[in-house]
Amino acid sequence: MSSSPLLEVKDLHVYFPVYAGVLQRRVADVKAVDGVSFAIARGETLGLVGESGCGKTTVGRALINVLRHVAPDVRLKGEVLYYPPEGAPVNLLSLSTKQMRPYRKRIAMIFQDPYSSLNARLSVREIVREPLDLHQPQMSIRERNERVEWLLEKVGLQPEYAERYPHEFSGGQRQRIGIARALATNPELIICDEPVSALDVSVQAQVINLMEDLREEFGIAYLFIAHDLSVVYHISHRIAVMYLGNIVEIGTRDEVYFTPKHPYTQALISAVPVSDPRKRGKKRIILEGDIPTPINKPSGCSFRTRCPIARAECAHFTPELQPHSATHYVACPYVDQEFVSVGEEENGLLQ
Amino acid sequence: MTNGNTTQQPLLEVRDLRTYFNIEGSWAKAVDGVSFEVYPGEVLGIVGESGSGKSVTALSIMKLIPDPPGRIVGGQILYKGTDLVRLDYTDMYRIRGKEIAMIFQEPMTSLNPVFTIGMQIAEVLQAHEGISPEDARYRAADLLTRVGIPDAEKRLDDYPHQFSGGMRQRVMIAIALACNPSILIADEPTTALDVTIQAQILELMLELKQQRGDAAIILITHNLAVVAEMCHRVIVMYGGKIQEIADVFELFGNPLHPYTKGLLASIPRPEIPEYRGKRLVAIPGNVPSIMNLPKGCKFCTRCSVAIERCFTVEPPLVEITPNHFVRCHLVETTLSTPRILDGQPLQETMSL
Numbered sequence: 282m283s284s285s286p287l288l289e290v291k292d293l294h295v296y297f298p299v300y301a302g303v304l305q306r307r308v309a310d311v312k313a314v315d316g317v318s319f320a321i322a323r324g325e326t327l328g329l330v331g332e333s334g335c336g337k338t339t340v341g342r343a344l345i346n347v348l349r350h351v352a353p354d355v356r357l358k359g360e361v362l363y364y365p366p367e368g369a370p371v372n373l374l375s376l377s378t379k380q381m382r383p384y385r386k387r388i389a390m391i392f393q394d395p396y397s398s399l400n401a402r403l404s405v406r407e408i409v410r411e412p413l414d415l416h417q418p419q420m421s422i423r424e425r426n427e428r429v430e431w432l433l434e435k436v437g438l439q440p441e442y443a444e445r446y447p448h449e450f451s452g453g454q455r456q457r458i459g460i461a462r463a464l465a466t467n468p469e470l471i472i473c474d475e476p477v478s479a480l481d482v483s484v485q486a487q488v489i490n491l492m493e494d495l496r497e498e499f500g501i502a503y504l505f506i507a508h509d510l511s512v513v514y515h516i517s518h519r520i521a522v523m524y525l526g527n528i529v530e531i532g533t534r535d536e537v538y539f540t541p542k543h544p545y546t547q548a549l550i551s552a553v554p555v556s557d558p559r560k561r562g563k564k565r566i567i568l569e570g571d572i573p574t575p576i577n578k579p580s581g582c583s584f585r586t587r588c589p590i591a592r593a594e595c596a597h598f599t600p601e602l603q604p605h606s607a608t609h610y611v612a613c614p615y616v617d618q619e620f621v622s623v624g625e626e627e628n629g630l631l632q
Numbered sequence: 633m634t635n636g637n638t639t640q641q642p643l644l645e646v647r648d649l650r651t652y653f654n655i656e657g658s659w660a661k662a663v664d665g666v667s668f669e670v671y672p673g674e675v676l677g678i679v680g681e682s683g684s685g686k687s688v689t690a691l692s693i694m695k696l697i698p699d700p701p702g703r704i705v706g707g708q709i710l711y712k713g714t715d716l717v718r719l720d721y722t723d724m725y726r727i728r729g730k731e732i733a734m735i736f737q738e739p740m741t742s743l744n745p746v747f748t749i750g751m752q753i754a755e756v757l758q759a760h761e762g763i764s765p766e767d768a769r770y771r772a773a774d775l776l777t778r779v780g781i782p783d784a785e786k787r788l789d790d791y792p793h794q795f796s797g798g799m800r801q802r803v804m805i806a807i808a809l810a811c812n813p814s815i816l817i818a819d820e821p822t823t824a825l826d827v828t829i830q831a832q833i834l835e836l837m838l839e840l841k842q843q844r845g846d847a848a849i850i851l852i853t854h855n856l857a858v859v860a861e862m863c864h865r866v867i868v869m870y871g872g873k874i875q876e877i878a879d880v881f882e883l884f885g886n887p888l889h890p891y892t893k894g895l896l897a898s899i900p901r902p903e904i905p906e907y908r909g910k911r912l913v914a915i916p917g918n919v920p921s922i923m924n925l926p927k928g929c930k931f932c933t934r935c936s937v938a939i940e941r942c943f944t945v946e947p948p949l950v951e952i953t954p955n956h957f958v959r960c961h962l963v964e965t966t967l968s969t970p971r972i973l974d975g976q977p978l979q980e981t982m983s984l
Binding site for chain 1: 827828830885897899900915
């Protein structure tokens with residue numbers, strides 16, 4: 282892992298319109314992503330966690346600039362800067378579909394559902410070769426086919442499987458095919474959206490290990506989007522936590538997992554069941570209620586409606602990420618104050 | 633906590649249960665000779681991956697196996713002395729929902745979208761307790777409050793789509809608990825939910841269990857961490873058979889079956905310093921289809937320590953240390969008179 286940046290997201294906003302009425306007027310926006318900034322270095326794995334509806338998948342899709350295909354009326358703001366190995370950074374969000382094409386081979390994607398993400402009518406060879414057909418037309422058919430077989434071997438599938446069809450494979454094997462397809466064009470970044478959550482427990486570890494091996498061998502960076510925190514901890518260098526379209530905390534995996542500062546992260550981590558009965562009954566912060574809808578977000582800090590340390594001021598401003606260490610940023614101004622007040626009490630006692 | 637205290641009378645006894653499915657003319661042995669007991673007051677976990685037979689075991693107890701294609705072809709399910717397998721539809725109707733209740737994985741699809749929540753809870757009460765609609769509605773509101781839904785009186789008239797996933801699972805729990813059943817079967821109750829909501833629901837289940845000390849929960853899941861948090865005893869299933877039964881502390885501290893060991897080594901466990909950041913040890917291969925199980929030990933094709941005998945002879949489920957049962961040729965019992973938890977093998981000639 283190097284420290285040279287690969288991708289930098291600056292103040293990303295993604296609003297999906299909501300239409301209603303006879304005239305189908307735009308009446309509101311789903312604020313799926315509401316001001317998100319982070320960076321990924323070359324070879325780094327950034328874990329992106331949060332509960333359903335927090336916008337983590339939308340962030341992943343924004344990075345490869347496909348949102349306009351998903352929803353033509355989507356409102357996008359902010360920048361997604363891609364740093365090529367040489368030359369000036371490019372804002373991917375400002376590119377048209379045609380301009381985007383050369384960058385698509387640099388950023389690939391792996392999807393959650395290994396059943397629906399492979400075209401059932403194409404053979405494994407065609408599926409894995411498709412990115413090469415599109416992006417490497419200068420390669421001869423024979424070269425491309427050879428590369429397909431090489432890729433299948435890399436992901437632990439026998440090259441003979443190339444002529445088979447997706448339905449002949451189990452979930453874990455299909456996910457390997459998806460990974461081979463993502464690797465085809467030698468990407469620098471792979472966006473992995475819940476890549477193991479649909480797999481059986483005994484197969485998850487195979488895919489996680491494979492992803493780690495490929496990272497080591499090819500120096501690929503991952504944006505690892507998932508809700509299973511122990512898996513995210515295992516594979517990530519850094520972890521970002523999202524809530525209702527905002528990053529509330531970001532830091533190294535140990536900072537976020539073992540010393541979470543934001544009240545939401547603390548609740549999230551405390552809710553993770555521990556796979557050791559001796560540690561049973563750890564103190565849980567049980568959050569009241571459900572996540573508010575992103576159409577009608579609470580004013581100010583969007584977590585304040587469920588926050589155990591919320592105060593009146595929280596309704597009036599949107600908290601910014603503030604540094605707690607060189608790598609650890611938290612979007613809550615009051616977590617530090619609590620810390621300070623404890624210190625003051627101790628001083629008082631000492632005096 | 634009973635911790636498998638065998639001196640107690642079991643609430644439910646499953647003996648040599650066999651549930652097969654007819655798939656294109658051949659029989660898939662989804663559950664093939666499963667025997668276990670459920671004791672009053674315990675939370676019994678059943679863990680396994682897809683196709684292990686854990687859900688089919690639960691549906692067999694409830695007699696909710698769709699026939700055709702499925703059928704309970706052998707064994708007994710003794711609930712307070714009655715064999716549920718032999719009960720006809722009307723007799724089972726009196727047990728289901730009243731004595732044994734079940735909650736399912738999908739809170740999205742297990743409620744009827746065209747009836748209000750209030751009607752769906754009241755239905756159970758009216759069917760089993762024959763009380764008036766007014767009383768049923770009153771009780772339904774009380775149940776909703778108990779499962780932590782605010783404004784229960786008002787929300788009785790809401791429809792399922794007006795509830796979030798976690799709320800729907802609470803409603804399912806309210807329906808399941810309406811008649812105060814002695815056994816609650818929870819089949820992956822939190823799998824579809826977010827982790828903070830999962831914590832709420834698990835907490836709620838334990839809380840409600842504490843209110844009735846002699847009731848038991850059978851918790852079916854693929855999530856070992858949920859088992860570690862919730863259960864007293866654990867059954868590990870693979871390929872339609874029980875592979876290991878042990879007290880939860882024993883199972884996590886001293887797993888003996890290669891499959892159980894493999895499962896525990898293949899999940900990230902950041903809370904345990906020795907495992908933190910270490911490469912996971914994956915179980916090779918894929919979960920076999922139940923149409924295509926090996927002849928001997930069901931796990932032999934993926935087992936790293938399998939010997940020749942494993943491929944031809946299925947090992948029995950033997951008591952290794954008191955109340956710890958393992959189905960493996962390579963694990964030797966320490967007891968002089970170990971119990972063996974297998975019934976007689978089904979005669980091949982038996983007509984299906």
